Amino acid sequence: MTIVKRRTEPLRMAQLEALIRRLPYAHEQIPQIQEELAKQRVGYQGEKSLHYYFSFLSTEQMYLLHDVRLLGTNGYHFQMDTLLLTPGFIAIIEIKNYTGTIYFDPDTHQVTRSTSHSNDELLPNPLLQLNIQKAQLKGWLAQQEWPLVPILQLVVFSDPSTKIISTPKNAHLLKKVSTAPAFLSKIRELQTLYSKTYVLNSELKQLADALAEHHTPLQSNILKEFNIKRNSIISGVFCPSCHKPTLVRGVIIGKWFCPECQVSSKHAHINALEDYFLLLNKNVSSLEIHQFLHTATRQQAYDLLKPFSLSPLGGAFRSRRYELRYPLPLGITGD
Numbered sequence: 001m002t003i004v005k006r007r008t009e010p011l012r013m014a015q016l017e018a019l020i021r022r023l024p025y026a027h028e029q030i031p032q033i034q035e036e037l038a039k040q041r042v043g044y045q046g047e048k049s050l051h052y053y054f055s056f057l058s059t060e061q062m063y064l065l066h067d068v069r070l071l072g073t074n075g076y077h078f079q080m081d082t083l084l085l086t087p088g089f090i091a092i093i094e095i096k097n098y099t100g101t102i103y104f105d106p107d108t109h110q111v112t113r114s115t116s117h118s119n120d121e122l123l124p125n126p127l128l129q130l131n132i133q134k135a136q137l138k139g140w141l142a143q144q145e146w147p148l149v150p151i152l153q154l155v156v157f158s159d160p161s162t163k164i165i166s167t168p169k170n171a172h173l174l175k176k177v178s179t180a181p182a183f184l185s186k187i188r189e190l191q192t193l194y195s196k197t198y199v200l201n202s203e204l205k206q207l208a209d210a211l212a213e214h215h216t217p218l219q220s221n222i223l224k225e226f227n228i229k230r231n232s233i234i235s236g237v238f239c240p241s242c243h244k245p246t247l248v249r250g251v252i253i254g255k256w257f258c259p260e261c262q263v264s265s266k267h268a269h270i271n272a273l274e275d276y277f278l279l280l281n282k283n284v285s286s287l288e289i290h291q292f293l294h295t296a297t298r299q300q301a302y303d304l305l306k307p308f309s310l311s312p313l314g315g316a317f318r319s320r321r322y323e324l325r326y327p328l329p330l331g332i333t334g335d
Contacts, residue, residue: 046097
């Protein structure tokens with residue numbers, strides 16, 4: 001099996017972490033942001049926990065892509081947890097990190113969870129979500145003129161202790177549901193049922209590469225979402241020791257220095273630049289970086305941007321804007 005697109009930390013999770021870091025400790029939105037971040041971390045850990053089982057898929061003619069977000073034919077983007085490509089089928093895999101007892105109601109199409117702490121907590125129905133993703137992926141493949149391949153849906157509950165229940169009336173739908181320990185058996189079952197070759201391996205690799213190439217990561221306006229004013233964001237470069245935005249840039253030695261705890265750092269501005277991208281704007285001028293990092297001069301801010309080889313977006317030198325990225329493409333570690 002070849003992993004074409006690896007799972008990385010969700011951009012939204014990085015945005016939430018940056019938001020907590022850049023807001024005053026007593027800001028009224030902090031509890032809500034922390035709650036959302038906790039949910040994101042639980043989901044991400046559940047997705048990562050399935051990597052162990054994916055490692056046993058040794059068939060050469062298999063391609064795996066994680067967190068794929070495509071532009072649908074209706075003009076809206078859609079995102080899929082995991083795509084498994086084989087010559088006989090494409091599987092959209094939705095991974096859920098839920099504990100307790102999960103009940104699929106065949107009449108209302110609702111999903112509820114019962115735990116030792118609560119009963120009948122209403123959850124989004126992942127099967128309905130997969131139905132929409134299947135229709136969108138089918139339309140995308142047709143638009144891109146790829147061969148028609150059976151598209152299958154599979155919900156995997158990553159916690160082995162999760163209990164899944166329903167009624168005989170819903171048995172056909174639960175064939176699309178699995179726990180993590182049963183995941184490999186489910187994939188082998190699908191390989192047996194869909195043994196016909198629809199796509200040759202060379203074409204399958206091209207399709208996997210095309211899906212990865214068309215992926216467009218989501219970067220939401222997180223300040224607008226939480227109704228946070230831009231001037232609430234704390235500017236400056238954080239000290240790696242006392243974690244305060246107190247660092248100042250030395251003109252001669254080329255390092256950041258904390259006047260409070262006497263710690264110096266050469267690359268502390270990298271995290272600050274990434275925070276700017278995550279929270280404020282991915283396009284930036286040297287003047288804006290000068291103001292955000294509190295550098296001594298605008299030229300000093302420009303010099304800090306140069307090592308990243310950022311794409312210029314036009315304009316005269318003093319008004320030129322640059323496109324930041326996350327993470328910043330600079331292979332340096334340590335201070």
